Amino acid sequence: MYNKILLPTDGSGYAEQEVDRVSRLLCDDGEVIVLSVAGKITSSAFQRKAKVKKVNDRMKREAEEAVARMKEMFDDDINVRTLVKTGFPAETINEVAEEEGVELIVISSSGKSGLHKFFIGSVAEKVLKTSDIDVLLVHNN
Template identity: 60%
Template sequence: MYKRILLPTDGSEYSLREVARAKHLLADDGEIIILSVAIKIRKTAFHRTKDVRKMNKEAMKEAEDNVNAMAECFDDSINLRTMVKVGFPSETINKVAEEEDCDLIIIASSGVSGIHKFVIGSVAENVLKECERDVLLIHN
């Protein structure tokens, strides 16, 4: 059983598959941290400042919606925290796992990026490569 489990979510149906595993692997006095990472869009020659601000605001709203939707899958008996961060997904997931001293990261093998059925998604792959913690990869 794990004391602190990190559940990264991108809002995809695949990330919701992490929930059942997390419930099953969490220690009685454990905690689940649900994380969604909003990618910050930077201004380029092709974007107006106003448009970039709007896209970043929408990305934050989507990330908040993602963690809230996953949180609804747990009952009140589970010690649960939600977190929204801005950054690059795999780097941010690994950083949060380290900062929060998570024992386990449960991540779906592909998400909203539409990665092929038999290929590990780039975020999941990078988490696996870079992380020094236990990682449970949920097959889609």
């Protein structure tokens, strides 16, 4: 059983499987941190600042909605905290895991379909390869 688990989400449709796994692995008084990492683009000579800001705002809003939806899937007796960060997903997941002192990262193998479902998602793969913390890779059916 784990005291603190990090559960990154990209808002894909596999949250139920991840929530189930985390709920079974968490100590009675443990904490789950549901994290979503919003990407951030920067303006260039070809992109107007207003349009870039609109896209960044939309990505952050989608990340906030994703963590809120996932939090609602947990039973009320489970301590769940949500967190939204901006950055590169794999790097940010590992940084948050270290900063928060989590004992386990539970991450979905892929939110993709078709040919992509045969491969581990690039974010999950990077987290697996670079994390100093245990990682549970949830296989999606």
